[in-house]
Amino acid sequence: MSDRIESGEAIHALFGGTFDPIHYGHLKPVEALAQEIGLNRITLLPNHVPPHRPQPEANTQQRLDMVKLAVADNPLFSVDERELHRLAPSYTIDTLEEIRREQGKKIPLAFIIGQDSLLTLHYWHRWQALLDYCHLLVCARPGYTDKLDTPELESWLAQHRTTKIDDLKQQANGLIYLAHTPLLDISATDIRQRKHNGISLDDLLPPTVQQYIEQQGLYR
Numbered sequence: 036m037s038d039r040i041e042s043g044e045a046i047h048a049l050f051g052g053t054f055d056p057i058h059y060g061h062l063k064p065v066e067a068l069a070q071e072i073g074l075n076r077i078t079l080l081p082n083h084v085p086p087h088r089p090q091p092e093a094n095t096q097q098r099l100d101m102v103k104l105a106v107a108d109n110p111l112f113s114v115d116e117r118e119l120h121r122l123a124p125s126y127t128i129d130t131l132e133e134i135r136r137e138q139g140k141k142i143p144l145a146f147i148i149g150q151d152s153l154l155t156l157h158y159w160h161r162w163q164a165l166l167d168y169c170h171l172l173v174c175a176r177p178g179y180t181d182k183l184d185t186p187e188l189e190s191w192l193a194q195h196r197t198t199k200i201d202d203l204k205q206q207a208n209g210l211i212y213l214a215h216t217p218l219l220d221i222s223a224t225d226i227r228q229r230k231h232n233g234i235s236l237d238d239l240l241p242p243t244v245q246q247y248i249e250q251q252g253l254y255r
């Protein structure tokens with residue numbers, strides 16, 4: 036259940052990731068999403084122990100450094116380090132519970148994911164409870180469609196989906212919005228692979244992050 040907010044509050048959006056490394060496939064779609072629905076605050080949440088995947092190649096401090104460098108000059112973004120202090124897997128529901136406690140019930144909170152994450156959302160810890168705390172904003176990603184494999188996820192999406200941006204501001208949580216963001220065929224896996232193979236990373240991630248990767252000798 037969600038509280039209805041009469042005045043239409045600004046949405047606080049959270050964007051979690053392993054960011055090994057952060058790249059334009061993360062940054063550009065969420066910047067476009069901010070334009071599309073009128074966000075002025077996106078908090079990046081790098082994780083320490085990602086659930087459901089092997090440990091990242093770059094260490095936690097390096098991934099955090101790259102996230103900070105990537106958004107240093109962009110007031111849209113801030114970085115929240117809370118998941119880095121947790122030794123257990125960074126389950127999103129735990130983070131949302133904490134942030135909701137801090138911010139109260141009335142502020143619309145949203146968690147941003149890419150379309151690939153939506154397809155496997157039913158494997159997330161207490162996935163159906165996520166909407167008790169936030170909306171989900173889904174960025175398009177090349178190679179992934181809206182067609183979900185499991186009927187359970189499909190009917191959950193149908194039940195909670197909205198196409199109305201105003202709804203996201205008038206409710207504190209409980210909705211799923213599939214955004215019309217640009218498709219960027221960039222992945223951290225491909226970037227690491229390119230680096231291993233000595234292929235240029237130009238145009239895939241900010242120059243400051245590229246320089247950091249060189250200085251630290253990452254992904255060799």
Ligand SMILES: Nc1ncnc2c1ncn2[C@@H]1O[C@H](COP(=O)(O)OP(=O)(O)OP(=O)(O)O)[C@@H](O)[C@H]1O
Nearest residue numbers: 052053054060148149152175176219221222223224
């Ligand atoms: N090119 C992209 N377009 C849209 N969303 C993306 C893109 N790349 C990553 N995301 C989303 O950003 C979030 C964090 O992604 P993550 O840090 O795992 O990046 P990744 O490039 O998918 O990494 P990897 O290749 O190592 O799996 C996820 O919700 C993911 O769906």
Ligand SMILES: O=C(O)c1ccc[n+]([C@@H]2O[C@H](COP(=O)([O-])O)[C@@H](O)[C@H]2O)c1
Nearest residue numbers: 051052053082086125126127128159160
């Ligand atoms: O809560 C879960 O079970 C869960 C499972 C997989 C991923 N997540 C979160 O989703 C975000 C994107 O994850 P990833 O692995 O694509 O970087 C990141 O914040 C993860 O902590 C969360």
